[in-house]
Amino acid sequence: MSSPLNLAIVGTGIFATDTHLPTIKKISNLKPIAAYNRTKSKAETFAEKAGISKEKVYDSLEEVFNDSKVDFVDALLPVQFNLDAVKLAIEKNKPICFEKPIAANLEQAKEIVKLSEKTDLPIAVLENWSFLKAIKIIKNEVLPKIGDIIGFTYNATGPWNDENKYLATGWRLKPEHIGGFLSDGGVHQLALLIEVLGDVESVSGLTKQVREQSGTDDILFSTMKLKSGVIGTFTYGSAFGATDKSTSFTIFGTNGSVTYDWSPSLNKPTISYQTGTSGQTKSEKTLIEIDEVNTFEEEFKNFAEAVIKKDKNLIVVPPSKAFHHLAIVAAALESSSKGGSNVKVEVV
Numbered sequence: 001m002s003s004p005l006n007l008a009i010v011g012t013g014i015f016a017t018d019t020h021l022p023t024i025k026k027i028s029n030l031k032p033i034a035a036y037n038r039t040k041s042k043a044e045t046f047a048e049k050a051g052i053s054k055e056k057v058y059d060s061l062e063e064v065f066n067d068s069k070v071d072f073v074d075a076l077l078p079v080q081f082n083l084d085a086v087k088l089a090i091e092k093n094k095p096i097c098f099e100k101p102i103a104a105n106l107e108q109a110k111e112i113v114k115l116s117e118k119t120d121l122p123i124a125v126l127e128n129w130s131f132l133k134a135i136k137i138i139k140n141e142v143l144p145k146i147g148d149i150i151g152f153t154y155n156a157t158g159p160w161n162d163e164n165k166y167l168a169t170g171w172r173l174k175p176e177h178i179g180g181f182l183s184d185g186g187v188h189q190l191a192l193l194i195e196v197l198g199d200v201e202s203v204s205g206l207t208k209q210v211r212e213q214s215g216t217d218d219i220l221f222s223t224m225k226l227k228s229g230v231i232g233t234f235t236y237g238s239a240f241g242a243t244d245k246s247t248s249f250t251i252f253g254t255n256g257s258v259t260y261d262w263s264p265s266l267n268k269p270t271i272s273y274q275t276g277t278s279g280q281t282k283s284e285k286t287l288i289e290i291d292e293v294n295t296f297e298e299e300f301k302n303f304a305e306a307v308i309k310k311d312k313n314l315i316v317v318p319p320s321k322a323f324h325h326l327a328i329v330a331a332a333l334e335s336s337s338k339g340g341s342n343v344k345v346e347v348v
Helices: 016-027 040-050 063-064 079-089 106-117 132-145 181-197 295-309 319-337
Strands: 005-010 030-036 072-075 098-099 123-126 149-159 200-208 219-226 229-242 248-253 257-263 270-275 286-289
Touching: 005 063, 005 295, 016 040, 016 295, 030 063, 030 072, 040 098, 063 295, 072 079, 072 149, 079 106, 098 295, 106 219, 106 295, 123 295, 123 319, 132 181, 132 248, 132 257, 132 270, 181 200, 181 219, 181 286, 181 319, 200 319, 219 319, 229 248, 286 319
Parallel strands: 005 030, 005 072, 072 098, 098 123, 149 229
Antiparallel strands: 149 248, 200 219, 219 229, 248 257, 257 270, 270 286
16 A cells, blocks of 8 residues: 655645545545644644644745645635745645636736646645536536537526625735635636536626625626637626525537536536427427535545656646636626627637
8 A cells, every 4th residue: 555645734724624634634635733833823723633743734835835745735825825835846846736716916826827737746726616517417418419519508506605604704805816705706607607618708797896895896797708619698696685596507509408407506506408499399308316526535636646756747736727617707807898799808
């Protein structure tokens, strides 16, 4: 049996404690051995939970990357610091994975992409929705049945959550990253959309800030044109008043349609589809219930494989893909500032 990969966790806040650490503990070939946080006491508390020795709780990012025992770094930093972490990773030849969105703005994101393309070092952006089991089922099993793809409607809307444990996070309350909650959560939705249907060419959108606690605009209503020529609508926001949380993605083809629904009201996420060229020739609906995978585990397994094999091409969400997700948000914000006019999505 090969020895486990030793990793350092930097940024030891709520998400590191509640999600990353339990996920890492489930994967037998990963072992947390070092930690860092700007507030050292938080890193020390995290280290106790993670079984990390006190001498491995560092005072700076530089010390983490200088540790020869660390095989890779898992970074959960305010996104405006992702670029600095990537620069350090490349300088110290240390693989790094870090939380979405890729950066605070497109200028930083572009630099991360360009740096990643000049190195063989595995660098991954942790966008776990790209690992949804539903994506492969829709793409490989269902889309071929419904003919040429014409359009789509993507809706992810829900009520404001007063008990959201991330509301008190300073960098979210006063975001330096474009779009605030729109980019923080919206890139998940865009990752799903793009994995299924491909890249977005242009956006016409209107945004609005509903809640002061969001720090910036927090809802988006838009129309999109994909590079494939497919057109559709994309609606996202979780800042509304009392309403049912609704998350569904319908794709329309020349020979049928498919709907992926992962609304919380369902026992399991479902994919339903029907075929036929008209209302008169339509088939009965076929329903597929999905036993979804743990997407957090899958993204860490993917990154670990890339590190072990020293092959960055194995990474499912490299910086170039994550850049596109953020660039769509940027285009939507620009469109809104221009009254909803059509805006091309920027490319690196």
